[in-house]
Amino acid sequence: MKPSAASGVGAALPSAGVQGTIDEIGMPLASTTFVVVDLETTGGSPNAAEITEIGAVKVSGGELLGEFASLVRPSVPIPPFIAVLTGITDAMLSTAPRITSALPSFLEFARGSVLVAHNAPFDIGFLRAACDQIGVAWPMFQVLDTARLARRVLARDEAHDCKLSTLARLFRASTTPNHRALQDARATVDVLHGLLERLGNVGVHTVEELSLWQSKVTPAQRSKRHLAEQVPAAPGVYVFADDDGRALYVGKSKNMRSRVRTYFTASETRTRMTEMIAIASKVTGIECATNLEAEVRELRLIAERKPRYNRRSRFPEKGSWLKLTIEPFPRLSLVRQVSDDGAAYLGPFGSRRLAEAAMTAVHEAVPIRQCTQRLSPRKPQAACILAEMGRCGAPCNGGESVEQYAAHVEAVRSAFTGDPGPVVRRIRERIDSLAHRQRYEDAASHRDRLSTFVRTAMRCQRIAALAAVRQLVAARRLEAGGWEFHVVRHARLAAAGTSPPGADPRPYVDALAATAETVLPSPPPQPAGTSEEAECILRWLEIPGVRLVEVDGKWSFPVPSAAAYAHIVGATEQDRAHAAPFADRRGLRPAG
Template identity: 60%
Template sequence: MGSTAAVREARKQMRARAVARRQREQTTGGWEAQRGFDELGRPLRDLTFCVVDLETTGNSPDNGGMITEIGAVKVRGGEVLGEFQTLVNPHTGIPASIAVLTGITNSMVASAPRIESVLPAFLEFAEGCVLVAHNAPFDIGFLKHFAAQQERPWPRFEVLDTVKIARRVISRDETPNHKLGSLARVFGSPTAPDHRALHDARATVDVLHGMMERLGNLGVLTIEDLAAFSAKVTTAQRKKRHLAEDLPHAPGVYLFKDERGRVLYIGTSKDLRTRVRTYFTASETRSRMGEMVGLAATVQAIECATALEAGVRELRLIAEHKPPYNRRSRRPEKMHFVKLTREPWPRLSLVKQVLDDDADYLGPFGSKKIAEQALQALHDTFPIRQCSDRLPLLPAKSPCVLAELHRCLSPCDRSTTTETYADLVGRVREALRHRPDEVVAAVTERLDDLAGQERFEEAAVHRDRMTSYLRAAARTQRLTGVARLSDLTAIRREDDGRWAVHVVRHGRLAAAGVIPREANAHAYVADLQLSAETVLDAPGPVPAASAEETELVLRWLESPGVRLAHVEGDWTCPVGGAGRRAAKI
């Protein structure tokens, strides 16, 4: 294959840098020489690429398109190792428009071999290579189709698409599009693409090498880096990838810290090293994260026994450090509840904390607005008093507007009896604790009435109120069920065959572990229970942890394959509770 002076010089520089890098790794004690194979990935210079191009009779094999030519070039370290080219007899007529485009005519392919004999030869040529194509889904799609048609197993090739890479590397200032001809001109390829398979494959080789040259200057040296490269990840981010080199391949929590040791961001992963490396070399394109990585000086890892433990630790650490680049879970203490007070004439009140006062609570709510919507749904259903006065009053007050609208039983003017009001409070308590049916029925009737009058905006307001109430009631009932349990131990077989064990007390994760393969399972679980954190019960319906933590624990407990090894207390949820209604929203 021929080459211009520019392309030859580029390849010469690539080889020179590769030699220098190997010498540096052998003679220096720096981090480059000490990084493990799994951290570096597979260097591009050590891989063999098979760059392939097809000519066909149509756009899709599913619509009858057939291959008329295959061309391929095998390269390694910038050097051409071999070429493959053959016409293919499609056993169908080549459309005139295709013949004009490619120059391949029916007479040219009449004596050519069929795809049944060409495909095995190509697969043998490409064995052990990384396949490369310009618009790879087209070419690889045809090859896979005919392999399946021949009942021939498709090798597990890795595939690179030069179109996708070019979109990340070549700006619109350099070329108006990413067609092969345009890119060949950008990189000075001596081969002009002309819709002949081998010529196009040769041009694609020059485009691939040109892009590798650019990316090498940006620190993209492995196929893993190349496959995940994004131009939105800055050079400064890539230079910090060594921060991940000492992290373990294990589940846990990672903390990005600045030069003063302040926590910038906290995350969790099943594989700490792999996840953290993506912030420097892969697909992390969020502008906030780029800014955060620019400030980061260290990454601390906290290895955890299980993914659930990692998720719980993440929530607790975010609440403790309140990192500026985490947007969620930073203020678990900022919660709202709807409270049914304990007093001679109870009322519903919006409060920010649960007291040990034997009152009934609905929540927690993440925002005051949603709490107010749920409160209003209850007020729309039950004529319970809404004033904040301490009753009874002497002398009695005049009835308020709500009483005149029959939306309050008006105990302030003594127009109701204690028995009647107590019955109303009992119905409200039932709606908070067990059954939402009365609220749903009242709001649904109101919705039907408003819809009949075509007052749709007002109907939407009432619908949102009912939704907020139902979700809060379902959440309260689920949290209350597990918060009552002084000890719950559950196990599940993980993907690697080992058993994960979690001890939960009053809704808080108290211990986590994985049973060693040769250990006595019963003894291990007993020891984990003895060493688990002591957790005291919290007042009211709230668990002894944040609602987010308990819900995370609940999702694991409700996942397939979980077995309960030990339970102290009754883990129940109302059969007619709000969960069945909320699930339909």
């Protein structure tokens, strides 16, 4: 990848005598437009549930400016307990718009405002997930949480908890919350006004001061706000570092300066960030040409510098792979690396536990041997108990010849690289049998192992197909005009760039490809970069409007492939989400 010009970062300015900018001072609460939003959903997790209703109220200076209400037709039926809780039924949603039309309408209604929600992580989490689902960029709203504010403002003897119904009664809301989106949003408006009235008496008069009050900002955090002014107000990657230059945290943003400022106002709610800010002495911004380049740079910097306050992506080299060994009687083996030895591999798995679960799934479906010693067709050995149970053809004692055993090997190889149908069908037969005998926990264990195997096979096959392409150049038109381009070689981002509005994009593409990083292929199915980087690239390539400019090689998927069984993964995640529908751990108790 071509390096982007890094912003010049000088010595840290002293905290005293730094004049705040207009956008840092904040907006007066009296003239700020708030959009109070509430959602109803099919479950508690945005990864497994969908939005069924959006309600929002727009207010400014205590005056009602407008309301937004829309039912949303999900792709799955309403669970019975949700229908009882909200009163929303499948019949009510039969003619409702899909999220693809309801969400853009809401975002237009909320444009330019401060979003407010009661238990905001829940509602904002669903809205952001819906944006990702339909390919719409999430606007960087400032968000206020009335539940969090209430925990700071109210004494314990005023409210025994901070549920919306409790606070609505306390502030004599004109609307009683009833688990319908618009009604709950109206009640939240009255709660917001009641809380703002309390805060005005303690000197909170701007959105900035409200954010500080909401988030328990320490003096040490406030004193380091000047570090954000060293960061460009541009898309890219930012790096927090200590006095010795060691990276503490790496992040990305479409506007680095704006995002970095939130760490010093504590809009960032992760508790470990307070400790990180106390140690940090400088922030470096690295400008990137495109959002994809920023994503990839973030992953590479985290893997390279391993900042201790990043939790994900620090050790991509620690992934596990399943290997179908090369020997007269192959078996499955757990390995750390992929070798160029002609063996079939599946992975990488994020943990050894997941790799073992997928291995168990294969062993349940295919009678491939599970012993670890090397076998020779010329030296028979005693059979193990698995042969007596019929779960192995006993090639060790001559029960199966090399040719007979090769049928099992081919079934496993095909499940890794092409069609896992036979494996899937055998395990599902086992699940149905266990469920018929009411052995539901055993059936669930088989289901989880099958889901792990299918998910990894889908991912591995998609990445392997891209890794086989020597060079792929793709482009997407930008909203402001012009194009963004990416050069991908063996599933690694080799270059990123843009062309200005109105210019002929072809010379820019040619120049980018000519100066792109030289990338050598890795042993298949491994990409030249990390699997996470390859997934980022694939997500970008799947965005509507992306055009393939050049493909050097063959980019294709096997038919049939593991993708044909994607519904198994979705059903498993949905089952897990519905297993404990009322297990709400959002912490609604007031702070003591």
